[in-house]
Amino acid sequence: MACINPDGTLTTSAKAVLKAVTEVSSPAEVAQKTNLPLFRVRSSLRELVEAGLLEEQEGGYRLTAIGKERIGL
Amino acid sequence: MSEEMVTTPTLPRLNExxxxxxxxxxxxxxxxxxxxxxxxILFSHPADFTPVCTTEFIAFAEIYPELQKRGVELLGLSIDSVYSHIAWIRNIQEKMGVKIPFPIIADLDRAVATKYGMVQPGASKTEAVRAVFIIDPKGVLRAMIYYPLTTGRNMQEILRLIDALQTSDKHNVATPANWQPGDKVIVPAPKTVEMVEENLKAGYEVVDWYLCKRRLE
Known part of the structure; x- marks a missing residue:
């Protein structure tokens, strides 16, 4: 996965995406906060959902308990 | 079904x-x-670590800032592995000082190349030709360019094509041969006698009733 290193740690961009998710955030909001291209944010959000760190909500994405733990919240 | 029919590459269609x-x-x-x-801009190249493709990648990287100003992303493709792509772009950065900022598809199973008619057996049975597909924000294919293996693409033409498409969409006009931003544009040809009369009175530069030009504000 592009968001998770072979040793299980998060990549720099994955951490940035997770930290940019506050309450329910849209891909466009995350792209604006991280300065990453929108296509890359959409791809990362999808992977982070598959990894159980985010969940999809109406209108965007929010951190799961595991996601919060991974970024120290 | 004949063998020839089975191997004929499918081509995507404009405005679909x-x-x-x-x-x-x-x-x-x-x-x-x-x-x-x-x-x-989805574009294919024949293979990593080949000379013409290397010059093209450097050229695509050079126009990337101009493309971003126009709201355009780049996505490369070849029938190589992701490890080959990574090794090649690292080599370009190390040896030529150019960072490749856009993603490259590793299309080893040719799934994308087949859908877009990038493998044309008359040119090569194992490599993609130099194809360019311009896809608009709604996901509609708006333009296609196919170049042979021997000929590197012209980046200024790709930028010009993006400018022309975006200008046509924004102003409902067409663009003449060799058009460049700032040049006069073509008013769509009238479809009725009434529209002809209205075009003639509209203050356009009239070459003839079917060819009227105007400047954009």
Missing amino acids: PAPDFEAVTTHGVVRLSDFRDSWL
Whole structure:
């Protein structure tokens, strides 16, 4: 996965995406906060959902308990 | 069904939805839908670590800032592995000082290349030709260019094509041969006698009733 290193740690961009998710955030909001291209944010959000760190909500994405733990919240 | 019919490459069609895909790239797994709301240039090259392709990648990287100003993303493709792509772009950066900022599809199973008619057996049975597909923010295929293996693409023409498409969409006009931003544009040809009369009175530069030009504000 592009968001998770072979040793299980998060990549720099994955951490940035997770930290940019506050309450329910849209891909466009995350792209604006991280300065990453929108296509890359959409791809990362999808992977982070598959990894159980985010969940999809109406209108965007929010951190799961595991996601919060991974970024120290 | 004859063998020839089976091997004939399928080609996508202009002004229809671009063929959908999900693909492994140097920036992770991406889907065509990840690019919605942006313009996208999807382009193929024959192979990594080849001379013409290297000059093209450097040229694409050089126009990338101009493309970004126009809301355009770039996505490369070849029938190589992601490890080959990574090794090649690292080599370009180390040896030529150019960072490749856009993702490249590793299309080893030719899934994307087949959908877009990038493998043309008359040119090569194992490599993609130099194809360029311009896809608009709604996912509609708007332009296609196919170049042979021997000829590197012209980046200024690709920029000009993006400018022309965006100008046509914004102002409902067409663009004449060799048009450049700032030049006069062509008013769509009238479809009725009444529209002819109205065009003639509209203050356009009239070459004839079917060819009227105007400057954009």
